[in-house]
Amino acid sequence: MPAPLLSLTWSDPITGRRGFLVIDRLVRGVSSGGLRMRAGCTVDEVAQLAHGMTLKEALHYNPEGKYVPLGGAKGGIDCDPRDPEAYGVLVRYLEAMRPYIESFWTTGEDLGLTQDTVDRAATDAGLVSTVQAVYRLLDDEVAARARLRDAFAIDVDGIGLDELVGGCGVAESILTALDRAGVAYEGTRVCLQGLGTMGGGTARFLDRAGLKVVAVADVKGTIANPDGLSVESLLAARDAHGTVDRSMLGAGDLELPGDAWLSVETDVLVPAAISYAIDPGNQDQITARWIVEAANLPVLPAAEELLTRRGVTVLPDVVVNSATNAWWWWTLFGDIEASADQAFAHTRRSMRALVSGILERAEQDGTTPRAAAHAWAADQLPIIAERYP
Structure with a gap:
């Protein structure tokens, strides 16, 4: 991984908690990447994520589209988002990062934070928007901002x-893989670690496509039902952090230990919560044919090598x-309208x-x-650099 353009560490003057910003690459002077908050977040983690954003942006490059990929970046705060002091830390972090957000870093929600929380904290920090750095690249800023709003x-x-x-x-990534393998949707079993924004949305779309969600995991443990869980009931029973109210479970739903999601009999495993969840020590518990990384960095490289060896x-x-990030820009730049x-x-x-x-x-x-x-992105990056030096 190449060295980033910028890497900095911030210390909160009140709590001492640390935050990080890594700018991996700029395109037209602007970068894109969300802001995560979790206890134990490190600058190395943020740097990996920032480089990943560079790749995501390049992968979606379409020379005929209005959206021109940006550079990659990422922010991170070492704090439990459930901590009573978390919101104050977030506001002070954004105040400290205000010059970068105003100039060349566009950001939004990531692990541990909702977009509503980020937007509210940005307002309290005196920011116009967390994506204001991209406004100067828009043909019609007023229309673009209204479209995104x-x-x-x-x-x-x-x-x-x-x-x-x-x-x-x-x-859609999962359905594409199933189609290429000639596997029917109906009855294909899915297990998800995480039922927050990404995991919850994934579960809903897969359920409606006919797949069977047999297990989900949150911070309280794993909920499983080999006959299939009621996805809509679980979504209605979760809180803002994706934690399911156990009093709302169905009659056949089982409560299992937290790490049971790894060994559930399933065809597709979707880690959609934390980074580094699958390592060499636990990968052998996995029964799935496909692991689909809805979270960032959930499978360690050494674990992936072992998983690949066993098919x-x-x-x-x-x-x-990558679709969340791309949707922001498809909408803002005008490739699509404000329409579901x-x-x-x-x-x-x-x-x-x-x-x-x-x-x-x-x-x-x-x-x-x-x-x-990675090879696909490597092919795209010099083309983008040549067009937008």
Whole structure:
């Protein structure tokens, strides 16, 4: 991984908690990457994520599109988002990062934070917007900002559109892989670690496509039902952090230990919560044929090597969870309007083409989907740099 353009560490003057910002690459002077908050977050973790954002941006480059990929970046705060002091830490972090956000870093929600929380804290920190650095690249800033605002106001069956597009992209990645393998949707079993924004959206789309969600895990443990869980009931019973109210479980639902999600009998395993969840020590418990990385960095490289040896396909995060970031820019730059139908259709079309291309390249090169995705991005980056020096 190349050295980033900028890496800095901030210390909160009140609590002593630390925050990080890493700018991996700039395109037209701007970078893109979310802000995460979790206890134990490190600058190395943020640097890996920032480089991943560079790859995600490059993978979605379409020379005929209005959205021009940006550079990659990431922010992180070492703090439990449930801590009573977390919001104050977030506001002070954004105050400290204000010059970077105003100039060249566009950001939004990531692990541990919702977009509503980030937006509220940004206002309290005196920011116009967390994506204001990109405004100077827009042909019509007023119309673009109105389009994005209207898109974020759209509600789909009780859930905000912004909370669903990422899950739509993950689900389409899975459906594409099943189609290429000739596997029917009906009855295909899925287990998800995490039922927050990304995991919840993924579960909803897969359930409606006919797949059977047999287990989900949150901070309280694993909920399983070999006959299939009621996804809509679980979504209605979760809190803002994706934790399910156990009093709302169905009669046949089982409560299992926290790490039981790893060994559930399933066809597709979707880590959609924390980074570094699957390591060499626990990968042998996994029964799934596919691991689909809805979270960032959930599978350690050494674990992926062992999984690949025993025939498990890992669809990488830089591809699978890239739709949320892309949707922001498709909407802001004007490739799509503020419409749920357009958002889902464009996401499905783009993700199906991308995943199909990555899987085909991996097959042709005799390598893994991750290596194929990195090679694809490496091909795109010099083209972007030449067009936008």
